[in-house]
Amino acid sequence: MSKGQQTRATIVSEAMRAASVEGFQGISIGMLAERLKMSKSGLFAHFGSKEELEKAVLDEAADRFAAMVWQPALQAPRGRPRIEALFHNMLDWMLHNRDLPGGCIFMALSVEMDDKPGPVRDDLAEMQTRWQATVARSAQIAVQEGHFRADLDPRQFAFDMQGIMMAMSYYRRLLKDPSAVQRAEAAFADLLARSAAAPAAIETAPLRSL
Amino acid sequence: MSKGQQTRATIVSEAMRAASVEGFQGISIGMLAERLKMSKSGLFAHFGSKEELEKAVLDEAADRFAAMVWQPALQAPRGRPRIEALFHNMLDWMLHNRDLPGGCIFMALSVEMDDKPGPVRDDLAEMQTRWQATVARSAQIAVQEGHFRADLDPRQFAFDMQGIMMAMSYYRRLLKDPSAVQRAEAAFADLLARSAAAPAAIETAPLRSL
DNA sequence: TGACTTACAGAACGACCGTTCGTATTTTGA
DNA sequence: TCAAAATACGAACGGTCGTTCTGTAAGTCA
Numbered sequence: 050m051s052k053g054q055q056t057r058a059t060i061v062s063e064a065m066r067a068a069s070v071e072g073f074q075g076i077s078i079g080m081l082a083e084r085l086k087m088s089k090s091g092l093f094a095h096f097g098s099k100e101e102l103e104k105a106v107l108d109e110a111a112d113r114f115a116a117m118v119w120q121p122a123l124q125a126p127r128g129r130p131r132i133e134a135l136f137h138n139m140l141d142w143m144l145h146n147r148d149l150p151g152g153c154i155f156m157a158l159s160v161e162m163d164d165k166p167g168p169v170r171d172d173l174a175e176m177q178t179r180w181q182a183t184v185a186r187s188a189q190i191a192v193q194e195g196h197f198r199a200d201l202d203p204r205q206f207a208f209d210m211q212g213i214m215m216a217m218s219y220y221r222r223l224l225k226d227p228s229a230v231q232r233a234e235a236a237f238a239d240l241l242a243r244s245a246a247a248p249a250a251i252e253t254a255p256l257r258s259l
Numbered sequence: 260m261s262k263g264q265q266t267r268a269t270i271v272s273e274a275m276r277a278a279s280v281e282g283f284q285g286i287s288i289g290m291l292a293e294r295l296k297m298s299k300s301g302l303f304a305h306f307g308s309k310e311e312l313e314k315a316v317l318d319e320a321a322d323r324f325a326a327m328v329w330q331p332a333l334q335a336p337r338g339r340p341r342i343e344a345l346f347h348n349m350l351d352w353m354l355h356n357r358d359l360p361g362g363c364i365f366m367a368l369s370v371e372m373d374d375k376p377g378p379v380r381d382d383l384a385e386m387q388t389r390w391q392a393t394v395a396r397s398a399q400i401a402v403q404e405g406h407f408r409a410d411l412d413p414r415q416f417a418f419d420m421q422g423i424m425m426a427m428s429y430y431r432r433l434l435k436d437p438s439a440v441q442r443a444e445a446a447f448a449d450l451l452a453r454s455a456a457a458p459a460a461i462e463t464a465p466l467r468s469l
Numbered sequence: 470t471g472a473c474t475t476a477c478a479g480a481a482c483g484a485c486c487g488t489t490c491g492t493a494t495t496t497t498g499a
Numbered sequence: 500t501c502a503a504a505a506t507a508c509g510a511a512c513g514g515t516c517g518t519t520c521t522g523t524a525a526g527t528c529a
Contacts, residue, residue: 223370
């Protein structure tokens with residue numbers, strides 16, 4: 050890796066870290082230059098515009114998400130085990146990730162960019178649409194494997210799981226509720242239970258009438 | 260209402276509208292002054308600082324939320340009907356509110372401010388904590404009324420409902436998924452069904468084995 | 470109506486924004 | 500090793516930011 054590529058990678062990492070906390074609106078070329086002890090113009094030259102820097106951050110985040118969340122989940126057996134791996138990998142991504150001190154950068158950017166037309170928003174929306182489709186497909190596989198009920202709506206499953214993640218982030222980051230993670234785990238356990246195929250449903254049914 | 264109070268109210272309304280789209284970071288005194296056709300300094304004098312303006316916006320949003328979501332729900336009978344009213348009033352708040360073209364301002368600010376210490380963050384967090392407690396209390400009432408199962412965790416109910424709202428906003432605003440609202444309604448219907456007291460649980464059980 | 474208070478405008482402040490340009494320095498490959 | 504290419508710097512640009520001041524117009528109320 051050439052010197053330039055190396056510097057660029059450092060910049061993108063630092064920008065990603067900062068953007069997870071402050072959003073794209075909250076980061077500036079000058080601030081990044083100061084943190085990395087280099088000149089504004091020198092840093093700027095690597096991208097040519099702030100928008101290009103934002104795109105680079107988005108791509109980097111997508112790569113890391115794939116490496117930390119999706120690819121490890123592929124090692125788990127198809128079906129329910131893979132779904133559970135996805136969930137726990139996402140928790141790790143959101144909670145124990147020193148490169149994202151501000152939590153999941155996609156959640157921060159999703160809210161920030163949803164009303165800002167442009168290529169950055171387009172990239173983000175496409176990534177997120179693809180991710181929801183990926184989760185849905187994983188749920189569909191769990192149906193095929195006989196782990197989930199045949200009439201499960203896989204897209205609804207993805208929607209529900211997204212809600213759990215977002216609520217956890219909200220409880221933890223804004224409300225500073227120490228039970229955020231355990232509430233998310235409880236919600237996910239319930240989602241799994243009601244998605245399960247008939248035999249598992251019998252196991253959980255008595256719990257409802259306790 | 261004096262001239263000053265009237266102008267101030269107009270400014271706060273416009274600031275709220277803008278902040279729902281761009282967040283507090285995205286609004287500026289100059290931009291508001293231009294939209295309202297008045298001078299920066301004249302507008303500024305009503306607040307003394309941008310932070311005070313942000314606090315005023317937050318208070319105004321809280322008042323409107325109470326008037327549009329909470330107070331009408333109090334007209335509904337205690338228990339499950341009131342919970343359903345809360346849900347639908349929140350949908351109206353998020354979807355059919357011309358004063359919030361950027362969607363629920365609390366969701367936008369929750370993500371933007373969660374890492375920004377200061378009085379604005381404190382106000383917002385306190386509001387949102389109180390709101391979650393209010394939802395939980397409403398669920399608790401539904402338990403007392405015999406509408407929800409006795410072993411329901413009301414705080415978990417509030418968590419789950421928050422997740423549904425956030426996922427809906429995400430699907431609708433970022434992904435532009437036209438099924439966002441109906442997915443939220445489906446998720447809420449399921450949440451109600453699995454929260455319901457025993458007799459209702461028997462009704463929904465066969466659906467799972469279809 | 471007249472005195473008084475409030476509300477607004479205008480100009481300017483230093484700070485920072487993204488960006489451009491010309492120049493120096495360092496890295497690279499033959 | 501040496502020239503070409505890549506990389507970084509420093510200074511400056513026009514703009515916008517939140518904020519402060521001073522003067523004036525408008526509203527308020529006896």
